[in-house]
Amino acid sequence: MSADLFDWTENEDVVVRTQMGIAIFENVRGEICVRQEGMFHPDEDQWITFGRDNAAAIARRILEVARVDLQSPDRVALRAPKDRTAAERQRRRRDKHSDVTPAVTTGDRDSTVTGRDGHALKAVANG
DSSP states (O other): OOGGGOOSSSOTTOOSOOOOOEEEEEOTTSOEEEEEOOSSOGGGOEEEEEOGGGHHHHHHHHHHHTTOOTTOTTSOOOOOOSOSSHHHHHHHHHHHHOOOOOOEEOSSSSOEEOHHHHHHHHHHHHO
16 A cells, blocks of 8 residues: 555554544542543643542443453453552652661760761761
């Protein structure tokens, strides 16, 4: 078939039609948002929002309409999200990137110092 005469609209060789991006997230009011990318400009994006209490019913209906058999052993298992909130994500990031070292206790006083200052304290103590 000639590339110049290719028909994208009614051709059995086309297995994936054009699909604009879809994002699903929680808004500041705690609602679930489904946003679809507009064709040419963000002003064309389409949005729907719904409450958390309706999420399961909506998801079930989407799977029914798509004829996804949840009981099939061949179905793809979806991973649960690592966290439920941005706060949990941020806390994990801080913990991962923190530069905290165990405190060093000096023999001559009850104070503790961080690992950052520990080398200077040891030099003074070893004097």
